[in-house]
Amino acid sequence: MIPKSDDRGIQDGLTDDEELRSFGYEPQLDRTMGLMSSLSISISCMCITAGIFTTYAYSLGMIGPVFVWTFLVVAVGQVLVALVLAELAGRMPISGYAFQWTSRLINSHYGWFVGWAGLMAFIPGFTGLNFGLAPILQERLGLTITPTSTLVVVIVVTLTQLIINLIGVKLAAKINNAAAFVAELGLSIVLTIILLVVGFVTNPVQDLGFLTTSSVDGPGFTGALLMSSLLAIWVLTGFEGAADLAEETKMAKKQVPRAVVTALVVSLTIGFFMLVALTMNIGNLAETTSAEVPITHILRGALGTAGSAVFEIVAMIALYAGGLANMAAASRLMFSMSRDRMLPGSARLSQVSRRRSPAWALSVIALMSVALITVGTYLAKETVGLIVGMASVGYYAVYALTIGAVLYASATKRLSKASSFSLGIWATPVRWVAFLWSLFVVGELVIPEANRQTALMAGIFFLIAAVWYVTVLRARLTRGQAGIPRADAPH
Numbered sequence: 001m002i003p004k005s006d007d008r009g010i011q012d013g014l015t016d017d018e019e020l021r022s023f024g025y026e027p028q029l030d031r032t033m034g035l036m037s038s039l040s041i042s043i044s045c046m047c048i049t050a051g052i053f054t055t056y057a058y059s060l061g062m063i064g065p066v067f068v069w070t071f072l073v074v075a076v077g078q079v080l081v082a083l084v085l086a087e088l089a090g091r092m093p094i095s096g097y098a099f100q101w102t103s104r105l106i107n108s109h110y111g112w113f114v115g116w117a118g119l120m121a122f123i124p125g126f127t128g129l130n131f132g133l134a135p136i137l138q139e140r141l142g143l144t145i146t147p148t149s150t151l152v153v154v155i156v157v158t159l160t161q162l163i164i165n166l167i168g169v170k171l172a173a174k175i176n177n178a179a180a181f182v183a184e185l186g187l188s189i190v191l192t193i194i195l196l197v198v199g200f201v202t203n204p205v206q207d208l209g210f211l212t213t214s215s216v217d218g219p220g221f222t223g224a225l226l227m228s229s230l231l232a233i234w235v236l237t238g239f240e241g242a243a244d245l246a247e248e249t250k251m252a253k254k255q256v257p258r259a260v261v262t263a264l265v266v267s268l269t270i271g272f273f274m275l276v277a278l279t280m281n282i283g284n285l286a287e288t289t290s291a292e293v294p295i296t297h298i299l300r301g302a303l304g305t306a307g308s309a310v311f312e313i314v315a316m317i318a319l320y321a322g323g324l325a326n327m328a329a330a331s332r333l334m335f336s337m338s339r340d341r342m343l344p345g346s347a348r349l350s351q352v353s354r355r356r357s358p359a360w361a362l363s364v365i366a367l368m369s370v371a372l373i374t375v376g377t378y379l380a381k382e383t384v385g386l387i388v389g390m391a392s393v394g395y396y397a398v399y400a401l402t403i404g405a406v407l408y409a410s411a412t413k414r415l416s417k418a419s420s421f422s423l424g425i426w427a428t429p430v431r432w433v434a435f436l437w438s439l440f441v442v443g444e445l446v447i448p449e450a451n452r453q454t455a456l457m458a459g460i461f462f463l464i465a466a467v468w469y470v471t472v473l474r475a476r477l478t479r480g481q482a483g484i485p486r487a488d489a490p491h
Contacts, residue, residue: 024485047322096336121394179321389454
């Protein structure tokens with residue numbers, strides 16, 4: 001029986017704080033979140049409704065309605081990834097998730113690059129969500145949409161999210177709970193059901209065969225189909241957000257793995273049926289793809305102006321909450337890395353405010369986001385593609401590097417701690433398939449000619465990490481002045 005009064009771990013009878021101390025850290029963050037808050041963090045980090053809203057036009061325009069089926073392919077791969085990450089979260093419930101896991105499975109030299117890839121996932125991730133929110137908000141407020149006005153709105157939105165996160169995790173969790181369960185789940189499910197009824201029963205404009213329609217024929221089909229999967233590749237990430245806030249979750253060893261897997265399964269189910277519902281309500285494919293906002297065009301045709309407005313409101317709430325949650329996750333990763341003296345300015349970045357939030361890390365994350373959106377606005381040909389691409393490369397690089405570390409640790413008998421979420425006899429095949437899948441996606445994101453700008457930006461990001469490692473960090477790690485606590489470090 002699991003004790004309830006002191007939040008004891010399920011494997012060894014340790015409380016959450018005792019478990020954290022066993023990894024070499026004193027509790028600093030505010031441990032107030034339960035299962036529902038942990039689940040809402042992962043759901044908001046994924047932001048399935050908002051992700052579809054911002055990338056649907058890209059995938060539909062790339063190849064046509066047949067892109068819908070790429071969602072299921074990506075979903076299978078991501079479920080396998082989530083199972084591996086959930087197993088790790090059940091072993092090591094520590095903020096900083098993949099950085100901490102890989103530092104312990106291999107060493108802090110390896111963990112540095114994994115943590116850096118995580119920052120490349122979360123920072124562009126929430127920047128992209130805020131960038132997606134800006135034009136919708138401007139349109140609703142009757143403002144003229146220009147690159148500069150969009151940049152200003154993104155900065156204002158980012159500042160409000162920073163303030164909320166600085167106030168503390170309790171307020172941020174309450175907002176995320178409301179957004180995740182009311183808007184992201186409740187209203188999204190209702191709207192999807194209504195669209196399915198309209199598309200299949202009351203006013204069908206297409207038959208099921210429409211979902212196999214392609215706008216690309218011949219030798220270019222395979223490449224276009226792969227590129228169209230970017231929607232699923234991006235929106236089916238972020239489920240590990242709960243693991244990054246493990247030190248603020250009660251009974252984290254038990255609850256975080258549940259949150260990681262449940263968030264993904266729930267979100268992918270809603271996401272797939274939402275894609276089917278939207279696509280089946282396309283009356284004229286050419287008109288839809290040429291519309292300024294294809295989803296709005298579809299919704300107005302199926303549900304009228306009022307229905308379209310409701311969906312946009314849901315998307316705005318989801319986008320804002322997603323940005324809020326991803327900013328929190330990014331800051332905990334930066335805090336965790338700084339606690340181990342891995343980053344420049346670690347002494348400041350590892351400080352926790354009186355409200356028990358990593359204030360300096362949050363502020364720097366916000367500044368980096370503003371810098372990224374400024375560069376994207378004035379220097380990139382396609383801002384959304386650049387930001388989404390960078391975030392996706394970061395996420396899948398983390399997945400590949402983390403699962404690779406698990407495979408290595410398993411082969412060398414380093415997986416010593418028991419997990420509250422065991423894969424049993426399926427562990428090895430699941431890990432290998434998830435690893436190969438993650439490598440495949442990284443290749444898809446950086447090799448095609450159309451993704452060269454993303455590959456270049458990601459390369460620059462990793463070059464910065466390499467320069468810092470070679471010139472400063474490697475010596476610190478060798479001298480024992482940085483890295484995870486020595487007693488817990490691999491030998």
